[in-house]
Amino acid sequence: MIDKFRPLLLLLAAISFGLGISLPLIRFEKLYFFAETPSLLSLVAGLWSKGDWGLAGLVAAFSLVFPVVKMFTVFEAAFRAGRFPAWAGVLAKWSMMDVLLVAILVFAAKTSGLATAVSQPGIWLFALSTIATAIASMGIDTEH
DSSP: OHHHHHHHHHHHHHHHHHHHHHSBOEEEEETTTEEEOOBHHHHHHHHHHTTOHHHHHHHHIIIIIHHHHHHHHHHHHHHTSSEEOTTHHHHHHTTTHHHHHHHHHHHHHHHSSSOEEEEOHHHHHHHHHHHHHHHHHTTOEEOO
16 A cells, blocks of 8 residues: 555655755744744754864764665665665664654753744654655565
């Protein structure tokens, strides 16, 4: 059943990922007049420009690179080889790490007391991408 919808799921995952990383993830409201609505790309760029290279690299690896590798792996398995490569099982075990990392960021902002954080469309599209990729990967045989 999923085989029939796999191309649509992968298209949905790719589009929602692109929108999810470029649209605002959260709205930070400081005091009453000041608000920021950073995207995931701008958060990584901000960390990098402030000299937090390790944290910027970690966030970029798990929130930008890792999801693209997951989508590419599912695409390859679905349309080229017809099977997951052996290492794809490792990716599947970490399938929600990217969303968890962004959720921790929102939680940290909300509990710090310095700002009120409200979710924006980017976080929902980012999560949709992860879920669509996970569903698209269901039913694909794994090599042993």
